[in-house]
Amino acid sequence: MVCRLSRLLLWLILAFMPGQGAMAQNRWFDLPPSVQLHGFLSQAAIHTSDNNFFGETDDNVDFGFREIGLNGSWRILPRLQLSLQVLSREAGGGDDGDLRIDYGFADYSVIADADDLWGIRIGRVTNPLGLYNDTRDVAFTRPSILLPQSIYFDRTRNLALSADGVQLYGERRTDLGDFYLQLNLAYPRTDDPDIEVSFLGADFPGELADDPSFLGRLLYERNGGQLRLGVSGGMVNIDYQAGTADPLTSGSILFAPLIFSAQYNAEYWSLTGEWAIRRFETEDIFTRLGQRHVEVTGESWYIQGSYRFRPDLEGFVRYDVLYTDRDDRDGEEAGPGRPSYSRYAKDFTVGLRWDVTPSFMLRAEIHDVEGTAWLPFQDNPFAGATTKDWTMFMILGSYRF
Amino acid sequence: MAGLILLLLLGFPGTALSQGTVVVNPGMDVTALSQNAIRSIFGMRLRNWPDQQPIRVFVLPDQHPVHEEFSKQVLNIFPNQLRRAWDRLVYSGTGQAPIQVETEQEMLEKVASTPGAIGYLSGDWLADTVKPVRID
Numbered sequence: 001m002v003c004r005l006s007r008l009l010l011w012l013i014l015a016f017m018p019g020q021g022a023m024a025q026n027r028w029f030d031l032p033p034s035v036q037l038h039g040f041l042s043q044a045a046i047h048t049s050d051n052n053f054f055g056e057t058d059d060n061v062d063f064g065f066r067e068i069g070l071n072g073s074w075r076i077l078p079r080l081q082l083s084l085q086v087l088s089r090e091a092g093g094g095d096d097g098d099l100r101i102d103y104g105f106a107d108y109s110v111i112a113d114a115d116d117l118w119g120i121r122i123g124r125v126t127n128p129l130g131l132y133n134d135t136r137d138v139a140f141t142r143p144s145i146l147l148p149q150s151i152y153f154d155r156t157r158n159l160a161l162s163a164d165g166v167q168l169y170g171e172r173r174t175d176l177g178d179f180y181l182q183l184n185l186a187y188p189r190t191d192d193p194d195i196e197v198s199f200l201g202a203d204f205p206g207e208l209a210d211d212p213s214f215l216g217r218l219l220y221e222r223n224g225g226q227l228r229l230g231v232s233g234g235m236v237n238i239d240y241q242a243g244t245a246d247p248l249t250s251g252s253i254l255f256a257p258l259i260f261s262a263q264y265n266a267e268y269w270s271l272t273g274e275w276a277i278r279r280f281e282t283e284d285i286f287t288r289l290g291q292r293h294v295e296v297t298g299e300s301w302y303i304q305g306s307y308r309f310r311p312d313l314e315g316f317v318r319y320d321v322l323y324t325d326r327d328d329r330d331g332e333e334a335g336p337g338r339p340s341y342s343r344y345a346k347d348f349t350v351g352l353r354w355d356v357t358p359s360f361m362l363r364a365e366i367h368d369v370e371g372t373a374w375l376p377f378q379d380n381p382f383a384g385a386t387t388k389d390w391t392m393f394m395i396l397g398s399y400r401f
Numbered sequence: 402m403a404g405l406i407l408l409l410l411l412g413f414p415g416t417a418l419s420q421g422t423v424v425v426n427p428g429m430d431v432t433a434l435s436q437n438a439i440r441s442i443f444g445m446r447l448r449n450w451p452d453q454q455p456i457r458v459f460v461l462p463d464q465h466p467v468h469e470e471f472s473k474q475v476l477n478i479f480p481n482q483l484r485r486a487w488d489r490l491v492y493s494g495t496g497q498a499p500i501q502v503e504t505e506q507e508m509l510e511k512v513a514s515t516p517g518a519i520g521y522l523s524g525d526w527l528a529d530t531v532k533p534v535r536i537d
Contacts, residue, residue, distance in 0.1 A: 033457060036497050073497050078453040083494030103494050109448075114438035117446055126493050138492040141485070169495075171446065173437045224440060224478035225486055267479050308481065311464055358463065 050387035093378030150300035150322035205243030251284030421471035
């Protein structure tokens with residue numbers, strides 16, 4: 001009930017925003033210059049030929065994907081800024097629209113001058129992974145409606161987006177280019193409904209608990225982003241506490257991704273590629289099922305090209321590949337009850353973006369997919385009812401201020 | 402010889418004849434800024450002047466010709482790339498957005514009247530109510 005009310009409040013606030021262009025600041029409410037308020041509202045319509053994605057989309061059009069967010073920042077002191085973003089997100093069975101804090105932290109810059117910026121952030125901080133993770137929930141900062149799912153799984157989005165703890169950051173600007181370093185020491189958010197199924201294969205009676213985890217990213221940018229190169233990765237530690245009548249025993253899960261990123265931005269076109277190795281290990285959890293130690297390494301990569309026909313019109317093409325187990329690329333060793341095609345996914349996507357105004361964007365894209373490795377479990381509870389080859393058509397409208 | 406010198410001067414980055422001159426509020430004690438400083442100020446990464454006063458950055462709309470020239474010639478960044486960099490800061494909570502004005506008239510007024518302000522103007526709009534800044 002409270003969640004419904006706060007979501008309604010968010011809608012109302014956003015409904016009365018003036019549409020003055022993306023970066024119009026503070027003219028209504030007369031906020032002091034040290035305070036800024038931004039927000040966004042996105043709604044999609046999705047149709048799939050088979051399988052369900054973010055709703056009942058199989059042979060149907062579903063409007064179950066919606067994001068409403070509000071963020072505020074306050075530069076209290078020259079070196080201290082507070083930032084907070086709240087979000088309501090609906091994504092079929094995988095996300096229920098409840099209001100949650102995406103990030104909320106205090107940011108203090110210890111060193112700040114023309115060549116350097118070094119500091120610390122404390123609170124719920126965003127996870128520095130790949131090129132797109134830290135702004136993944138805002139439609140305008142994604143390259144397409146859906147991020148490449150092989151690396152940016154939407155079904156474990158909360159876990160991936162942010163964590164509670166500390167981030168150390170540093171920027172160094174040199175004649176060679178700019179270097180950005182971020183290191184997170186934080187507790188992961190284990191409140192995604194799909195995490196247990198994603199990591200353990202099904203929803204078991206026990207509970208997941210978060211443990212101190214580490215993530216980091218080093219980015220190099222030349223000419224303000226004409227060329228961007230990055231490496232990111234870390235170790236995410238989660239504990240499993242067995243419940244009653246649980247076939248699993250208490251133990252630990254380790255998820256260790258390593259991502260290499262590259263992007264080139266010319267005036268009218270951009271080329272992006274990322275490659276990730278995702279190591280996954282469990283200790284003790286599956287002992288009763290005969291596997292004291294499980295180790296699987298997944299592999300993901302994508303290549304994406306975009307072209308700006310006009311400043312307000314951009315098209316893109318992407319090929320995105322996911323192998324849940326790089327030693328079993330055709331999924332033949334998937335195990336009973338799981339189709340081999342659920343262990344990989346190859347997605348060819350074409351899409352278009354039209355900036356109707358600087359604040360309002362329309363997007364459309366078509367995905368031609370072989371495999372179901374990143375399909376949300378909550379929308380597809382019966383693996384046997386899924387189909388190997390499927391297409392997805394999506395349209396999205398998004399407003400921001 | 403004078404012709405050659407003139408030619409050299411015209412080709413020299415920072416002479417800013419048509420691509421927009423960086424201007425600051427006249428109360429500021431700034432006459433020159435390094436390329437790194439200009440990039441980090443307009444990239445919204447450097448937030449305070451050496452005396453810790455907040456830097457108030459004013460920009461024209463993305464598709465304004467003066468903004469395009471300034472972005473490409475002075476900052477060496479394509480306007481859409483700059484916009485994306487600002488968006489990343491704003492929507493990850495790690496920075497704030499510049500203040501957008503719609504016309505050069507407004508830019509002149511805002512920079513002249515806002516303490517700590519920095520912006521850019523084309524030659525036609527330069528007036529002595531704002532202070533031009535050299536880029537080294």
